[in-house]
Amino acid sequence: MSATLHQELSPQQTLTENAPAKINLYLHVTGKRADGYHLLDSLVVFAGAGDRLHYTPGPTPLRLKLAGRFGPTLGADAAGADNLVMKATAAVQAACGPNAVVQGGILVLDKELPVASGIGGGSADAAAALRLLNRAWRADLPHATLLRIAETLGADVPVCLASQTARMEGIGEQLSTAAPVPECGMVLVNCGVGVSTPDVFRTRQGAFHPRADLPAQWATLQNFISLLQAQTNSLEEPACKVCPAVQQVLTELEALPEVLLARMSGSGATCFALFPTVQAARHAAARLAQTQPEWWVWGGEIVGCKQ
Ligand SMILES: C[C@@](CO)(OP(=O)(O)O)[C@H](O)COP(=O)(O)OP(=O)(O)OC[C@H]1O[C@@H](n2ccc(N)nc2=O)[C@H](O)[C@@H]1O
Numbered sequence: 001m002s003a004t005l006h007q008e009l010s011p012q013q014t015l016t017e018n019a020p021a022k023i024n025l026y027l028h029v030t031g032k033r034a035d036g037y038h039l040l041d042s043l044v045v046f047a048g049a050g051d052r053l054h055y056t057p058g059p060t061p062l063r064l065k066l067a068g069r070f071g072p073t074l075g076a077d078a079a080g081a082d083n084l085v086m087k088a089t090a091a092v093q094a095a096c097g098p099n100a101v102v103q104g105g106i107l108v109l110d111k112e113l114p115v116a117s118g119i120g121g122g123s124a125d126a127a128a129a130l131r132l133l134n135r136a137w138r139a140d141l142p143h144a145t146l147l148r149i150a151e152t153l154g155a156d157v158p159v160c161l162a163s164q165t166a167r168m169e170g171i172g173e174q175l176s177t178a179a180p181v182p183e184c185g186m187v188l189v190n191c192g193v194g195v196s197t198p199d200v201f202r203t204r205q206g207a208f209h210p211r212a213d214l215p216a217q218w219a220t221l222q223n224f225i226s227l228l229q230a231q232t233n234s235l236e237e238p239a240c241k242v243c244p245a246v247q248q249v250l251t252e253l254e255a256l257p258e259v260l261l262a263r264m265s266g267s268g269a270t271c272f273a274l275f276p277t278v279q280a281a282r283h284a285a286a287r288l289a290q291t292q293p294e295w296w297v298w299g300g301e302i303v304g305c306k307q
């Protein structure tokens with residue numbers, strides 16, 4: 001957060017929610033609905049990387065300020081009603097009962113995740129706003145109500161609400177529990193080119209991929225990686241056509257020492273790689289950040305790994 005914003009906030013009153021990046025470890029397009037939306041099957045995890053949303057209650061109206069590395073990318077216009085944070089805020093307000101204490105004040109979004117990049121930053125922000133204002137305004141909306149609101153905000157918002165490893169099907173509304181993934185490290189890389197989700201879905205060709213057969217528990221890290229290697233991201237090939245830099249990112253990730261798997265997340269362009277340890281991932285990220293200083297590179301942990 002910038003020094004100016006810090007001065008506007010009173011730290012004692014400020015509440016904060018993390019908005020972790022969503023990573024699709026595999027993503028199969030399994031079919032297409034009559035309305036043109038594609039059916040998906042995906043194993044979703046959350047990374048230690050993320051945006052942060054801060055809220056300091058105060059007089060109405062409620063304002064949103066953008067900060068962080070990618071705040072300027074989102075643009076000043078994006079601090080209005082179109083921002084998913086403000087849409088989530090309006091939805092919580094509309095659902096509040098008479099005992100809630102709805103206030104104005106200031107929301108500060110520390111935008112640390114690249115925008116329109118396949119890791120659901122906007123969805124994570126919306127989910128963080130739902131959790132944060134439900135708490136701050138003492139709205140006490142049950143999880144089921146928040147989930148219904150989340151579905152109206154975007155296909156990835158429901159899975160971001162709990163921000164825990166989950167299997168995601170339908171267009172994102174069908175969530176089921178998935179076994180915690182074995183402890184490992186992750187690197188995320190974005191080449192700085194925003195990729196349009198509709199363009200990628202339109203470019204996809206060929207047969208649909210089947211629903212994956214997942215075990216109830218992961219026996220070992222090797223077992224986990226082997227199963228992921230047998231899956232794919234159905235959107236990787238079309239994304240490479242829309243944005244050829246994705247292939248370069250994948251090639252660089254595959255060349256890193258100790259890498260176990262490299263793949264694109266969501267509709268791109270962010271790609272991830274898995275490593276045997278968090279330390280190996282951090283070393284690999286530091287190395288890549290040196291050779292590709294223009295890229296956004298992060299290395300660290302997956303949230304909620306099996307210890
Ligand atoms: C692909 C995923 C996988 O997690 O991640 P991201 O790349 O966004 O991170 C999501 O399903 C993205 O869902 P969402 O973020 O809501 O997609 P939107 O941008 O609203 O969709 C834009 C357009 O893409 C197409 N679309 C989207 C989702 C889907 N399941 N089928 C589609 O055909 C539709 O043409 C839609 O109008």
Ligand SMILES: Nc1ncnc2c1ncn2[C@@H]1O[C@H](COP(=O)(O)OP(=O)(O)O)[C@@H](O)[C@H]1O
Pocket residue numbers: 074078082083084085114115116117118119120121122123125126156197266267268
């Ligand atoms: N808080 C937000 N953060 C990012 N994008 C937002 C936000 N609010 C609205 N948007 C819009 O949502 C679109 C998708 O953003 P994002 O969630 O980053 O994509 P993806 O799911 O592909 O990573 C952006 O192009 C942007 O215009």
